[in-house]
Every structure is written in structure tokens, then in C-alpha cells.
Amino acid sequence: MLKNDFIADVLPSVLEWQRDIHRHPELGFDEHRTSDFVVTKLREFGLEVHRDVSATTVVGVLRAGDSDKTLMFRAELDALPVNEATDLAHRSEIEGVMHACGHDGHTAMLLGAAKLLSQSPGFDGTLYFVFQPAEEVHGGGKKMVGDGLLQRFPADKVFSQHNWPGAKEGAVVITEGPIMAGVDDFTLTFSGKGAHAAMPELGDDPVLAAAEFVSASQRIVSRSVDPKSALVFSITQVHGGRINNIVPDKMEVQGTARFFDPALSDHVEKQIHKIASGLAQSHGLEYSLDYRKGYPAVVNTALGAATARDAAYAFMTDEMVITDAAPSLGCENFSYLLNAVGEGAYIWLGAGDVGPREGLHGDRFVFNDKLFPIGLRMWVSLAQTALARGA
Template sequence: MTVLPAIAAFAEDLTAIRRDFHMHPEIGFQEHRTSARVAELLASWGVTVTRGIGGTGVVGVLEGSRPGRTIGLRADMDALPMEEQTNLPYASRTPGVFHGCGHDGHTTILLGAARYLAENRDFAGRAVFIFQPAEEGLGGARAMLADGLFDRFPCDELYGLHNSPYHPHSRVTIRPGIAQAGAGFFDIRITGRGAHGAYPHMGRDPITIGAGLVKELQEIVARNTDPTHAAVVSVTEFHAGSAYNVIPGEAVLRGTFRYLDDADGAMIEGRMRRICEGLAHAHEVEIAADIRTVFGVLSNDPARVANLIDVAQGVVGDLAAPDAELTMGSEDMADLLNVVPGAFFNLGHNGTVPLHNPGYVFDDSILPVGASLFARLVEVRGGAEG
């Protein structure tokens, strides 16, 4: 493995930065401290900084020493609304907020690449460092796009990564073409009529209606999606009632749906709306359905995947390969890749606890590896012809 020596020399600094972010996590569109620290560090290295893109997003621009192509690198900054249970000395100091997906590591990796490139400047073209807010289901990528991200900072290619406790240390995996699912979230509120549990005929029971709704939603994929297409609908919350003998007046269901074909996503959303309308009519209640697509289908440009693997093999050797499995997990870099051709890859580490688990621990030893991968993408691809 060939971590860039200059990056290896400041690896301890990267660990300190990452752990500082970890101690002060912020959820989507509230990354005020994080974005301020990112901007401060970039500016201290001579990177031109623009703040407030898409809310709390930050973009840094660095000119190389000679003409070339513009390479975009992206990292997400937000944490999750969950409690940390690691007992680490640098554990979250914010109750109910935790970097349980490693975005603090992604941010630090991109900062490491920016520092190296700023201190060396021996590359062609321009590097654009994109620090995105609100990846965890709040639409940070779309907010940056709506704020003119690529109109203001055009890129020829775009790359991003995600840490992976599911792969060996420094293993780079990626899948050409469709790689991750598109995703939608839903909130469904059933407004019935409350009554005594002994006299259900006097009410309109939202719990039984909701239970039937759960069953109907499961049948969307089972009976409306081509069996050769991957899709899933999951009801993940069901809230109703407060006493043994009271039929409540309201029930709330929430959940997600995933798909690998945009037509399937549109079909699922349409069926959900019609099912809610039909049940409302049948049971003489009101059902309000808030259904929204939050991520598009992530598709990696095959040519950029080949470029990435070529660069990654120069850093991690045979640990880099285009052999990632198709996943129903989602990532809102999909929306950025719909505008600029690029590639989104996984970087393995020695963590043993899954992402989004309260005991998840990011492995700091991959910080210089990730930073070297990002830096080399700029150095190699900035001088490429296409």
C-alpha cells in the first residue's frame, strides 16, 4: 500500500480533527460548527472557500500549477439523531446525536486531501472540494444543486466515498452502473374517531385500519412489481393509543421504500396514494399521506469507475476492484452523479460494528488512505484528456 508520504506525515493531525468532529456532531442542515471548522481549515491552507451553499454546505476551490480538468471531490458532514454507546474518550458530547455513519471520517478524509494538494500544488487543472450537509434523508445534495452548485463550480468528474466496516482494511469496492437504490420516505396519518374500547361501533378505529394498511403496502411489491426487479416497502413506525380501554382517534405510520428503477419508484408512490384514498373511503376516515422521494438511484459512470480503479490500485494495490454488490441502501450523492459523471466507492476498515449502530466505531487508520485516494484522483485525472 502506498499512502502518500506527505499525508502520512500529518496523519495524527487528521485523527485529532476527526475526533473533534466526532465529539461535536450535528444533524442535517444544522452543521454550523462543523462547516465553520471546515471553512477555517481550508482557508488556512490557501483554499478559496464559499460557505452557505444549500444551507450549511461548504465548497473549496484550489487551482493547480497548470491547465487541466476540474475534478470534484465530495464528503458529507451530518450526524444521526441517535445516542452513542461506545464509551470512547472522544464520544459525542451532544445528547441524542452521534456520528454513527462515519461522516466525520469522510469530512476529515476530504480535508486531508485538500491540505496535501494545497501544500504541493503539483497538479493540473482545478480541485473542487464539496462538503455536503444533510445526507441522512434530508436532501442535502438536492439543496446544494438548487443553490447552483455545479453552475457556480462546474466539474468534469466527481468522486466520493463511504467507509465500510463490512470490508477488509483499505479494500476499495465499487460497482459500475446502477449501484445503490433510490429511496422514498412516507408519513401516513389516519384520523378516525375515538371511542371506548367496549363500544368500538361508536368509533372509527384507526388501529385496525392502520393494520390493514400495513398489509396492503406490503402487497405493492409482491403483486405490482416485476419479480425480476428489486424493490422494498418497509413500515418502520406505527404510533397509536395511550390506554387499555380507549380506541384512539388517530394513528401514524412511517417508513421507507427503495427501488432500482425510477419507474418502479413512481409506481410504488402512486399505489400508496391510491391505497390510502381507497381505505379512507371504505372506512369513512381521513388518511393524509406525505410521500416523498429523497434519493435517486445511484449510478456510477463505467468510464469513471475504470479511472478510479486505476488510481486506487496505485494506492492500495490489488485491494481495489470493481466488484461491489448491488445494494438496496441509498446515498444522496446519487443526485450529484445525475449531473456530473463520476463514481462513488466504499473504503473498508477494521471496524466490527455495523453502520447506524450505537456502538459503531470509525477506524482512524483509514484517514490517510482515503485522503491519498482523493488526492491521487485529482493529480491523475486533472491532467487526463478525458
């Protein structure tokens, strides 16, 4: 940081806030203390604050100038059901709950940006600071959109930043197009007539159908889609039976699919039906499929990515702005906000290489403190780029 740098003035507070939130993690939709903390800080900074939007969501509003342009920044509030195994002085004080994905850092950074921009706006328009609950698993982004967030706070563009272990330390990663995958889950049930294991001819055998499905379903990726398309199809659980001398009357097969092309969601569902139907018929069984469409893919728009790159180049050297990173098959429900707004980008902050259990969702995960000044500067630069005075 430069001498007398404005980031240096707020950084100690941001670190203090992150440590406090890390010590008191809360799971999705239970982030009451964290929301209270955010509300207190935003009011201290003089922002207009709303917490009647959706569950534990907090929205801070900051206006400057007279432009009707609007911009939304988003950070996450929730933690994970993980037992922390670090030796940090500020390790979690809540048994079985940990900020193992860095949402504490993201919240602290966005609070820091709100403080900086309230003191020295440098932009023309309206900024919405959205602190989202339940990013992990529970779909807080979908609920916010469904509860009318964007009707009350309509935005021209939306952005979010996420620390990213494995990416070049200190780099800002901004790619156009897919950056995080869509994800669906399913439960397939084969049902028939059970029998004693010594007399299998008296019943059906859903175990055989389930076993054959595990093998046959691999053709979904290898034989039913273009090899250049990104699709991961994984069987993750098989359940059935309670005792070793009875052939069960029911077997469950569970799994997940991940992809970037939204059309693959319907394709995978149809292929499961096709394979399961054939197996059920050949074994004399019935089958049912519970196919659950999950988070859509995060696809950065061309304009959103360009705006973020311009903001990054304003303070980063060219080699530290990465624009051609491969997307991740992990998922993120920022997709709901991005799809609803229509323009924006999801930005990675490179956290460098990490060891076993030290990556995202690991019990030894530690937020890289070097990212705080970069993330703060990125938020400020985004505000001043997307809501430029005189533009």
C-alpha cells in the same frame, strides 16, 4: 506505508483533525464550529475559500496548470443524534450527539488531500473541495444544488468516499451502476366515525382498514413488480386512539420504500393509492396519502466508476479493488450531486467486520484508522487521474 511516503507526513495531522471534530460533533445545518475549522485549514493551505454557497457549506478551490477541466470532491460535516457509548479518549463531548457514521473521518481525509495537493499538485485543472452539511436526513446535498453550487462551481465529475463496515478491510469498493438505494416515506390516514367499543355498529372502524392495509400492502413487492427488481416496502408505525374503550375515528400508517430503479417510486405511490382506496370504500371511510419522495438512488456512472478504478489500481493490488460488490439499500444524498453533475462515483472504503452497535449509526461505532492513508491516497490519485497532465 513506504519510507519517506508523502502520506506519512500528513497522516498525524489528519488524525488530530479527526479527533478534534469527533469531540465536537454538530447536527445537520448546525455545523458552525466544524465549518469554521475547515475554513481555517483550507486557508492555511492557500486555497480559495467560499462559505456563502448554502447554509454551512464550505468550498475550497485549488487550481493547477492551464486546463479547463474541473473535478469535485465531497465530504460530509454533520453528526447524528446518538449518545456515544465508546471509551475513546476523544469521545464526543456533546451529550446526545455523535459522529456515528464517520463523517469526521471523511472531512479530515478531504482536508488532508487538500493539503497534499496544494503542496504538490500533480494535476492540470481545477479542483473543488466541497464540505457538505446535513447529509443525514435533512438533505443538504439537495439544498446545495438548489442554492446554485454547480452554477458557481461547475464540475465535469464528482466523487465521494465513505467508510464501509462489513466490506473487506483496506479494500476500495468501486462498482458501476446502483450502489445506494433511493428512499421514499409515506403517511396514510384512514378517517371515519368513532364509536364506543360496546357499540361499534354506530361508527366506522379505521382500525380494521389499517390492519388490512398492513397485510394487503405486502403484495406491492410480492405481486406487482418483477421479482428480480430490488424493492423493500416496510410498514414502520401504526397510530390511533387514546383509550381502550373507544374505537378511534382516525388511524395513521407510516412506512418507507427503498429501491434502485427510480420508476419504482411512482409505482409504489400508485399501489398504495390503489389498495387504500379499495379498503376505504369497503369500510365506508375516507383516506389521505402523504407520499414523500426522498433521496434518489446513487447510481455510479460507467465513466465515473472507470476513472475511480484507474485511480485505485495506480496504488492498490488487484485483489484489493472490488468491482462487483452488491449495492446497499441504505440511502445517501450524494445522489443529488451525482445526478446534477452527470458523471462520477460513490466509493466505499472497506472497514472490515464489526460487532453489534459498531456499524454505521451505532453508538459504539469507531472510525477505522487504517482507512486514512487509503482514503488520502485515493483522493490524490483521483485528482492526478481525472485531471492528468497532458491528457
